[in-house]
Amino acid sequence: MSTQPNQLAPVPEAFRHLVPKHGKSPWQPSRTATARVPDPAPVPDTCPVCSGPVVIAHHTQIYRSGQTYGEWPWAYRCTDCDAMVGMHPFTSIPLGTLAGAELRRLRTDCKQPFNLLWKHHRMSRIDAYQALADHLGIPKAECHFGLFDADQCRAARAWAVQQLRTTATA
Ligand SMILES: [Zn+2]
Structure with missing residues (x-):
């Protein structure tokens, strides 16, 4: 496989069917939207509530109804305690820190x-x-x-x- 000259990471196999036609996802965010976010919060790697590992999740995996909310149905989520935080639309920038319900x-x-x-x-x-x-x-x-x-x-x-x-x- 050849490496692309840009910095974008490939979308993991398990998420590919969830990426809409516009092609944007947390792995392939919009540069314009990313540049527009003031005071971007750091991408979390561990949960501030329980120190568990944090992964990217899609609303269809989070909500039992399988429903999605808003134009950007992605979040950072702790695999241990379910604390989570959404992302600024069309970016991988968290809206803040992970939080419990x-x-x-x-x-x-x-x-x-x-x-x-x-x-x-x-x-x-x-x-x-x-x-x-x-x-x-x-x-x-x-x-x-x-x-x-x-x-x-x-x-x-x-x-x-x-x-x-x-x-x-x-
Ligand atoms: Zn946690």
Whole structure:
């Protein structure tokens, strides 16, 4: 077999039937999408919850229904405890750190009121992240829901809900 001149890894045999016609997968990501991700988190090799091994998984292997969610149904998953994290669409860049079911739920829950802030043009998305980072006392580059622990999720949610109330009556 000849080696391709680019850096892309071959798609493992077991995943080939899951790669759609556009040909993109975590092994063959979009360069444009990859370049566009701000503050890319490192690709995990061990699980932060249990130190187990981390592999790439497709939603059809993760969810019992065999269903896929979103335009990029891939995740990093711990083979020992099932902690996982999704990837930025069309890249192999994790959305943050691997999390168990409870933390994943908290991260989703706190993102909802936060997204309302900028989607309803109460403030720009960049300003919203900066204000949340200031509130949490962390650098803006670390202010990503995929990196939050349970306490940060609760604090972020309370802040966003409060912001929605104040800006609504302003
Ligand atoms: Zn684990």
